[in-house]
Amino acid sequence: MQRVTNCILRHDNHILLLKKPSKGWYAMPGGKMEQGENIKESVIREFHEETGLHLINPEVRGIFTMLRREAGIIESEWMMYTFLCHDFKGELIPQSNEGELEWVPVEDIANLPTAPSDKFIHQHILFQNDILYGTFEYQPDYQLTHYAFA
Template sequence: MPSSPQAASSAILERDGRFLLIRRMNPPSADLFAFPGGRAEPGETPDETALREFFEETGVTARNPVLFATYDLMSEKEGGSHFFLSVFRVEADADTEVVAADDAADPGWYTIEEIRSLPVPPSVLECAERLAVEIKAGY
């Protein structure tokens, strides 16, 4: 019987057409580049999870989370992980320094062209592609 999914959230911070990604150090997405995020703690709302995880992994205090996408992610492996992922757009002060922490490494700002050539989960590429179109269109 399939297990009920674990709640997880991630946060997208965009500056000048570049997206903040970190390299995951731990499973389920070890060595993939992704938006900062992670599992919900008991009693947290999805937006609270996104802001907490973003801070834990980057040292940046984000604000104004706006739900952008949701994903029901099932691991291919037998007995693998099952997550319900909420992805938020967030804002942060432009002069804030990003520092990798927790299970994150190598934070960087990437264009959509660069993201297409990085090892990223499909959900990250899909969100970045959608956002790049919206940014170009002036949303």
């Protein structure tokens, strides 16, 4: 099972997002965990690789099981650990290999094209103080078919 970490970096009522060229979706910077790496090490490393910024004290705010089903059969499954961070150091790189980096006002987040699960994740993490646990199920074309929170 694949493990993924990502982070919402919130600064001056904006969050840093990555516009992915493949779908035109805005996403939280992050990526796959490496073998033997813990989730906090992973999010700091992945965020730095994609943005040039070093996160200071990111806190886990969401833990999700992500499933992709085809004809009722699970084709892939991964765990996603989403962090929130307010402090960072360093300089934003001018261009990421993963897409275009953009500071987006918090009030504009709900109107951006994102993965369907990200709409729920953003709203909870930006406006609630607890950890969100959930499961999201997708079709092969990434249409969200089911979600549940614990």
